[in-house]
Amino acid sequence: MVSFLHTADWQIGMKASRVADVAEHVRKARIDTAKRLMRMASQLQVDFVLIAGDLFENNLVHNEAAHRVAEALSACSPIPVYVLPGNHDPLTADSIYSRSAFTDYLPSNVHILRTSEPVVPVPGVVLLPAPVMSKESYNDPTEQFRMPSEIGEDSILIGIAHGSLRIPGKFQDNDFPIALDAAQRLGLDYLALGHWHSFYVHNDMRTVYAGTHEPTGFDDQCSASAAHVTIKARGSSPDIERLDTGTLSWQTLELNVAGDPDQVVARVKHEVDKVQDPSETLLRLVLKGHAESDDLRWLEELEEWLRIHLLYIEIDKCRLITRPVGKRLRRLAADNPFLQSIILDLADIACSLGQPIEDLPEDLISARGSGSSVIDDSLQDSLDRWEIKADDVEEALRTLASIAEEVLS
Numbered sequence: 001m002v003s004f005l006h007t008a009d010w011q012i013g014m015k016a017s018r019v020a021d022v023a024e025h026v027r028k029a030r031i032d033t034a035k036r037l038m039r040m041a042s043q044l045q046v047d048f049v050l051i052a053g054d055l056f057e058n059n060l061v062h063n064e065a066a067h068r069v070a071e072a073l074s075a076c077s078p079i080p081v082y083v084l085p086g087n088h089d090p091l092t093a094d095s096i097y098s099r100s101a102f103t104d105y106l107p108s109n110v111h112i113l114r115t116s117e118p119v120v121p122v123p124g125v126v127l128l129p130a131p132v133m134s135k136e137s138y139n140d141p142t143e144q145f146r147m148p149s150e151i152g153e154d155s156i157l158i159g160i161a162h163g164s165l166r167i168p169g170k171f172q173d174n175d176f177p178i179a180l181d182a183a184q185r186l187g188l189d190y191l192a193l194g195h196w197h198s199f200y201v202h203n204d205m206r207t208v209y210a211g212t213h214e215p216t217g218f219d220d221q222c223s224a225s226a227a228h229v230t231i232k233a234r235g236s237s238p239d240i241e242r243l244d245t246g247t248l249s250w251q252t253l254e255l256n257v258a259g260d261p262d263q264v265v266a267r268v269k270h271e272v273d274k275v276q277d278p279s280e281t282l283l284r285l286v287l288k289g290h291a292e293s294d295d296l297r298w299l300e301e302l303e304e305w306l307r308i309h310l311l312y313i314e315i316d317k318c319r320l321i322t323r324p325v326g327k328r329l330r331r332l333a334a335d336n337p338f339l340q341s342i343i344l345d346l347a348d349i350a351c352s353l354g355q356p357i358e359d360l361p362e363d364l365i366s367a368r369g370s371g372s373s374v375i376d377d378s379l380q381d382s383l384d385r386w387e388i389k390a391d392d393v394e395e396a397l398r399t400l401a402s403i404a405e406e407v408l409s
């Protein structure tokens, strides 16, 4: 019997630039989780650990990241750890696996799988590695496996590779495509894969993606896992236990802004109150529905509240339809010709930028009559020179609304 821990895609040194304000925290979480996972390997008393590629984000990571990884890998010492280079950290001339700042610090229990030469991690087990040498490839990495010339009849055979299973619609030809029947055809007891970030057991029940130990972003929902595998004997079905490993929680909440703002805000706060560990939670709030552009002041307060309560907040307004000339501005403009004329000029500009303001109030349109557009050559030049966009017009209308309210109310 053999038991081992299968993990992959730690991507240490990831920039996390989308969440720049907390990028350092995100990078540290990847290391902390890795260390915890290695301690878990000790507690589970596994025979060895497999890391199926993309241990590093790329071959250019800082030396400090390399030191942190070496330190994390020592946390399960003396249990041997086998590291396979992946497409993020391939065995190229500039490989991190050749940099002395990494290799000099490597604890003695860590072995980098640099060739396809079979390895015997413990007696009775043969490991077939397929190290990645490039960023992309049309070749099936499992074709690199080299069978040992002599192999005991009872030897448990494990492959370790990095690439995409050829599931229709889920792979690209140049992304290290792996035949679906590779494990079966090669007579493997287990095929440890990396590259896909979610935990996945193929229907042969022996081809497995462990998933990344820590999600890499909002679109990486189903990861934060590793596999604890036990194989009783050659040919027997592996016992695969999914381990939950994540530190950070990346959540997405969709919010329809229609209705009473107090209720909308209460709904969000209620959801956030349910969050288990707010200081380790990153939230993307996706706003939907229609809103008056000058009536979203509640959103600023809510954003502030979320910022205090959570590690990170991102407000996504891409699906929010705002009415540029909001209620407040319409009310103030109703009996103010000067304000009306500014709004109409801005409407002309929006029109010339190809995004006309569609719901311009009727009374405003009739106020202008058949007057000509404000756009002349010199204004057009200015719009071009300052790279004014339709969004800027909306912003101007919002600003106009708040100034007008202050001055005219």
Ligand SMILES: [Mn+2]
Residues within 6 Å of the ligand: 053, 054, 086, 087, 088, 162, 194, 195, 196
């Ligand atoms: Mn990869």
